[in-house]
Amino acid sequence: MGAKRKFTPEEKLQILREAEQQGLEQTLRKHNLARSLYYR
Numbered sequence: 001m002g003a004k005r006k007f008t009p010e011e012k013l014q015i016l017r018e019a020e021q022q023g024l025e026q027t028l029r030k031h032n033l034a035r036s037l038y039y040r
Contacts, residue, residue, distance in 0.1 A: 015027060015031060015033075018030075019038070024038070
């Protein structure tokens with residue numbers, strides 16, 4: 001298992017905005033995030 005990453009509230013908001021503009025799948029791959037983590 002990989003190390004648990006911590007995102008600041010600002011980073012979380014930036015990822016959400018990026019997903020809105022550039023597409024969810026592309027953003028998840030860029031940040032190496034699982035889809036289930038995104039929807040939490």
